[in-house]
Amino acid sequence: GIPLGPVQIVILMLVSLFSAIGAPGVPGTGLVMLSLVLNVMGLPLEGISLVIGVDRLREMMSSVVNVMGDAVAAVFVAKKEGEINEKTYHKATWLDSDI
Structure with missing residues (x-):
C-alpha cells in the first residue's frame, strides 16, 4: 500500500541494477541486497520477513x-x-564423435 511515483520507480530500478551488479556470488546475499534497496527507497524492512521463507x-x-x-x-x-x-x-557429453 505504499505509492511510488515514476521517479521513485526509476530510482528503484537503478538501485536494484547496481546492487545486483555489485553483489558477490555468495549464497544469501540476495536478502542483504534487498534490505539495501528497501533502505535506500525508504520502504519498511519488515517486507523482508515475507521473503525469507x-x-x-x-x-x-x-x-x-x-x-x-x-x-x-x-x-x-x-x-x-x-x-x-x-x-x-x-566424448565428454557422451555423444558419438561422428556427429
Missing part, C-alpha cells in the same frame, strides 16, 4: 540456472572462436 529455495533454483547459463555461454564462445576440441567435447 522462500528465498533459500529460490536461490537454489537460480544457482542451477546461472551455472547452466555460464556453461552454455562458455561452450558457445569457444565454438565460435574455434577453441573447442570437437572430439573431446563429444
Whole structure:
C-alpha cells in the first residue's frame, strides 16, 4: 500500500541494477541486497520477513540456472572462436564423435 511515483520507480530500478551488479556470488546475499534497496527507497524492512521463507529455495533454483547459463555461454564462445576440441567435447557429453 505504499505509492511510488515514476521517479521513485526509476530510482528503484537503478538501485536494484547496481546492487545486483555489485553483489558477490555468495549464497544469501540476495536478502542483504534487498534490505539495501528497501533502505535506500525508504520502504519498511519488515517486507523482508515475507521473503525469507522462500528465498533459500529460490536461490537454489537460480544457482542451477546461472551455472547452466555460464556453461552454455562458455561452450558457445569457444565454438565460435574455434577453441573447442570437437572430439573431446563429444566424448565428454557422451555423444558419438561422428556427429
